[in-house]
Amino acid sequence: MNDFPVTVRFPIQWSDMDAFGHVNNARYFTWFEAARIAYMVRVGLVSPEMRKPEGEGVGPIVAATNAEYLRPVVYPAELVVGARVTRIGTTSFTMEFAVEDANSGVRYARGGAVMVTLRYANHQKVAVPAEVRAAIEVVETRVFE
Known part of the structure; x- marks a missing residue:
């Protein structure tokens, strides 16, 4: 998870399981x-x-999202989910996610999302605010194209 500047931990609950046992x-x-x-x-x-x-x-607002399941998660487990931005456009940015075991580092899934900055009053796309763009660049500590 070193490549993900923001992480969140989740303990797996029994209620997270489905009929197939994962x-x-x-x-x-x-x-x-x-x-x-x-x-x-x-x-x-x-x-x-x-x-x-x-x-x-x-x-x-979410424009698109996806997930790739690499292996099933079963109870009990504690996970860490990472988020990072991989691209900033004019009115959107692309995020990447990873789900790993908090103890072993085994990767269970990865995913992504395209986020659009929107003026909610008229549902129009607007430029990613300059202060948000700058904050993302600081968080990511790399230069975007």
């Missing part, structure tokens, strides 16, 4: 979401108490 595939998207929100809080795109974008009404 964590249900939909659960991974919940983990990705939690890591994505933690990342966006860190770069100032959302605040923890925000229920909707305020002020100018500019905030993130």
Whole structure:
């Protein structure tokens, strides 16, 4: 997880399991979401108490998401989910996620999302705010194209 600047830990609950004896595939998207929100809080795109974008009404919206399941997760386990930004465009940025065992480092899944910055009042795409772009670049400590 050294390549992921934001991580969130999750203990597996018995209720996460499905009828096939492993964590249900939909659960991974919940983990990705939690890591994505933690990342966006860190770069100032959302605040923890925000229920909707305020002020100018500019905030993130998911344009696309995906997951690749590498091996099943079974109870008991403790996971760590990492998030990073791999690309910043004009009105969007691409995120990557990884799910690993918190103790052994075994990778269970990876995924991604394309996030668009949107003015919620009129549902129009807007440029990624300069301060958010700068914060992402600091968090990632690398230069984007």
